[in-house]
Amino acid sequence: MGDYEFHWLIVYQALPQMLNGAFVTLHVAVFSMLLGIAFGVLLALGKMSKYRMPNIIATAWVEIARNTPALFQIYMAYFGLGAFGIHLSPYMAVLCALTFVNSGYLTETFRGGFQAIPRTQYVASWSLGMKKVQSYRYIILPQMFRRVYYPMTNQFIWSILMSSLGILVGMGELSGETQRLQSLSFRTLEFFIVAAIMYYVITKLVLFSADIMSRRLFKGEI
Amino acid sequence: MGSLFTPLSWNDTGFILQGVLNTVYISVLAIVVGSVLGLIMGFIRSISNNYTNFVLGSVLDILRIVPLIIQLILFSTFVGVIGHPLLPFASGSIILSLYTMAFMTEVFRAGFDNVSGSMRIAARSLGMNYRQSIRYVVLPIGMRSVFPSWMGVALSVIKDSALVSVIGYMELLRTSEQLITRTQQPLEILLGVGLFYFLISYPLSEFGRYVERKMAI
Secondary structure, eight states: OTTOOOOHHHHHHTHHHHHHHHHHHHHHHHHHHHHHHHHHHHHHHHHHSSSHHHHHHHHHHHHHHHHSOHHHHHHHHHTGGGGGTOOOOHHHHHHHHHHHHHHHHHHHHHHHHHHHSOHHHHHHHHHTTOOHHHHIIIIIHHHHHHHTHHHHHHHHHHHHHHGGGGGGGTOOSHHHHHHHHHHHHOOHHHHHHHHHHHHHHHHHHHHHHHHHHHHHHHTTOO | OOOSOOOOOTTHHHHHHHHHHHHHHHHHHHHHHHHHHHHHHHHHHHHSOHHHHHHHHHHHHHHHHSOHHHHHHHHHHHHHHTTOOOOHHHHHHHHHHHHHHHHHHHHHHHHHHHSOHHHHHHHHHTTOOHHHHIIIIIHHHHHHHTHHHHHHHHHHHHHHGGGGGGGTOOOHHHHHHHHHHHHOOHHHHHHHHHHHHHHHHHHHHHHHHHHHHHHHO
16 A cells, blocks of 8 residues: 555545535435426426427437437536526536436436337226326326336436536536545545545435335335 | 747647547557456356356456446556556556447357257258367358447447547547647647547447447348
């Protein structure tokens, strides 16, 4: 190990700030996920619709989101939009980029979910006198979300991990905060080890609670 | 007034091209090394008992769960601290390969598990020995079935290679960043870079989808 001495005390003293950063990480992940779900459902419906325009928009959105690096999208939101006079804060830039990626990936997931629902479910709900909106609201969407629960959990984990790219635009989430704190003391190794452990714990906790939630929500179905 | 910034010119093409080549170079390297290691690890995981699997699984879990960017920073700091600083390319390709390996392991493990026991027994009953049954039956059948997921991981590695810029490797995104600093024309440059990633990634993902469709029937 050479003559390197670990100084954990500095990290310990900075722990409140790091936890605060972890909170921002979760925060941006949750918001980008919620927005991503909303856009994802709309885009999936657009992709399945018989009209041309929604189809083109949805396809373009999905292909761009899936085929370019998330880091590129964050740069685009942070530096690129400046050309249009739109100057986003680091937080907003990361939120926009993550929402863009999440909805791109979720669209494909949701489309698979919609297609897995038998046609008879739609017809049956219409025959009960439901309007289109009602049948989606009460019949189709609940079943669809149940089917895509695990892919959605995965996507949420990805958005937690992708938010670590905020370090590059100076956002105050866990990585960015760690970067800022280590630049004050140059204990890079210690700070990033702790950050890595935090990411690990956060991810495991999310997976664990998603598992518990699925048991309560679905009660053994699927 | 002589400006600090000079506009984008044709002379920059070589600079960008170098970035493109570096991105392709490190991605291909990571995919090849990661696939080979992943194949070995996947095989070990599919034949080992619960205990070994648990230990291996948790180590690979760390590689998959800790964000790549943190792994890169940690590793390049670590090799510096122990007194053997590596070039950005070296530390970048080591971490990217290990990261790829962690995902490829699961892909290949699923491939090995896809080949049913009766198929293996049938191979053995034809007089093949264990090595032959793996070489001629399990590997071809198992690998073919996981090709689409292999493609998915490979594509995500190409995109994740952009992160190696963090430790100073001059790949595509970092060259573009430097050009932006010099020219102050972020939109044009970023759009070009995005288009390039798209041009690499889109045909490959279409090909993956095509194979998947063909195999589904």
